[in-house]
Amino acid sequence: MPSAEEKVAKFKAEGNALFGAKKYREAVSKYSDALQIDASNAVILANRSACRLALGRYVDAADDAKRATESDPLYAKGWARLAAANDALGQHTPSIDAWQRAIDALPKENLSPAEVKQRETYVTNLDAAKNAQKKVKETPIRGIHVKAEDGKKLPWVLAEALLPDLQARQEVQSSAWVIALAHQEFKQAVDVMKAQKMVTIGGVPSVMARVEVITEITNGLLRDTRAFYMDDPRWLQLYNTQVQYEIAQTKAWVDGSAKEIMSKAKARLRQEGWDSVRPALALTIRAYFMRGFLDANLRQRYDLGADFIGRAIELIKLGRAEWHNVGTDRRGVVFEDTVSWGMRTAGLEILRLSAPFLYCA
Numbered sequence: 608m609p610s611a612e613e614k615v616a617k618f619k620a621e622g623n624a625l626f627g628a629k630k631y632r633e634a635v636s637k638y639s640d641a642l643q644i645d646a647s648n649a650v651i652l653a654n655r656s657a658c659r660l661a662l663g664r665y666v667d668a669a670d671d672a673k674r675a676t677e678s679d680p681l682y683a684k685g686w687a688r689l690a691a692a693n694d695a696l697g698q699h700t701p702s703i704d705a706w707q708r709a710i711d712a713l714p715k716e717n718l719s720p721a722e723v724k725q726r727e728t729y730v731t732n733l734d735a736a737k738n739a740q741k742k743v744k745e746t747p748i749r750g751i752h753v754k755a756e757d758g759k760k761l762p763w764v765l766a767e768a769l770l771p772d773l774q775a776r777q778e779v780q781s782s783a784w785v786i787a788l789a790h791q792e793f794k795q796a797v798d799v800m801k802a803q804k805m806v807t808i809g810g811v812p813s814v815m816a817r818v819e820v821i822t823e824i825t826n827g828l829l830r831d832t833r834a835f836y837m838d839d840p841r842w843l844q845l846y847n848t849q850v851q852y853e854i855a856q857t858k859a860w861v862d863g864s865a866k867e868i869m870s871k872a873k874a875r876l877r878q879e880g881w882d883s884v885r886p887a888l889a890l891t892i893r894a895y896f897m898r899g900f901l902d903a904n905l906r907q908r909y910d911l912g913a914d915f916i917g918r919a920i921e922l923i924k925l926g927r928a929e930w931h932n933v934g935t936d937r938r939g940v941v942f943e944d945t946v947s948w949g950m951r952t953a954g955l956e957i958l959r960l961s962a963p964f965l966y967c968a
Contacts, residue, residue, distance in 0.1 A: 615641045619651055622658075631658040649679035656688040665695040666914050670862050676708075683712035687729060690736070697906060699740035706733035762833045763790035782831075789834035793827030796820055800849050801839060814852045818886070821853055825893045828900065829949025832956070835904070843901075850894055858883070859890040865921035869929065881937045888926065889941040895919040896950055903957045916954040923947050 609617070622637035638655035642648065656671035669692035675685030690705035710729045713722055766783035767790075773781050803816035824846075827834045839845070854861060860868045868891060876884045896919040903912025923942055930938045940946065 611644050615645045615648065615651070618644075619654070622651070622654060626654065626658060629661075631661045634658045635662070647674070647678040649675040649682045649685050652678065653682065653685045653688045656685075656692065660688070660691055660695065663695075663910065664914075665692050665911070666862075666918070667864065668692040669696060670864065670867075673862065676705075681712050683709045683725065683729075686712055687725075687732075690729075690732065694732070694736060694739070696911065697743075697902075697908065699736050699743060702736040703733065703740065706736055761836070762786050766790075786831050786833055789827045789831035791827075792830065793824060793834040793836075796823035796827060797838075797842075800824070800845055803845065803849060803852070814848055816849055816852045818853050818856050820849055821890060821893050821897065825896055828897075828953070829946060832900070832953055835900075843905075846897075850897075853890050854894075857886040857890050859887045859894065861891075861894075865918050865925055868922060869925045872926075873929070885937065885939040888922070889939050892919045892922050892941050892946075895922070896953070899957070900953060909957050912957040913954060916950055916957065920947065920950050920954065923950070 618637045618641035622634045622641065625631075625634035625637060635655055635658045638651050638658065641651045642655070645651070652671045652675035656668045656675065659665070659668035659671060669689060672685055672689035672692055675682060676689055679685060686705050686709035690702045690709060693699070693702035693705060706729055710726060710733065713726050713729075718726065763786050766786040769781065769783040770787060773779075773783060799817055800820050803814060806813055806815045837843075853859070860871060863871070868888075872884050872888055875887070895915045899912040899915030899917075899919070902908040902915065923946065926938065927942050930942070935943060
């Protein structure tokens, strides 16, 4: 009977042959079989990452590559795969770091011809990532830029103007109510986000903010995506700081497939209970949704938008199936129909390449 090592070698060889034939899906299957036996094999993880890059599954490719670098921090190809995935995702800062680590992982002297070629490729890609980052910083955010005097054209302004008449006629079916309420929720949450402060505690710079702001921001967008607007040039910076703060507070998961996150959530649930898992899962799902929403609408990366929102929806589906007998007070409102429906609606808009109305004031 073949040993575990022999089975891994067999699956790896079969995967390599399929990869060479550009049969990437079949190669992924073989590498996955090998990883069922040896989950921390850096070479096979990097190989599967390369397949997923070729298939355009950039988030999965980044996940595999990250696991490869965690398993073997000195494996240059693992860092190169991570850098390439980050390039595809438009994440230039981590890409620059990963390309540099790939270069540093190569021998310093007496390089083989193959290693010399590797180094040249990595250096070229590092320079490209730096140039891409510079270009992004110099390029204004795309969207509909509305001047102050054009404010009357904004959907929530139009909606709010209709409310007195609708209220007088007791008309409750108009979408004006939905848009107006969505804008109110979104604006209140953004105002709280903008109130975050940087403080120094024990000589260490820290963020002072409130948790569940991401929940409130997404509540507005799930009600109606036309509520979105950006009225501050620091908006994305403030949002990213808020997300990182809440991740630190809740120990939310920042990467991995829905199935992998569910596995980790169930393990944490057994150890720490719902008070720990509930906020972490809620933030993970909502942060995935927001990442997809912003990628699709600010960067016109509809592929990434669909991917991230799809992950959020899949995680909701898995959680509902796993904890179908658990009440909302324990598992959280993120698994309720209203959240799922809102995300599906936004996802369909992205899949149709018909982005929600976005406003940058």
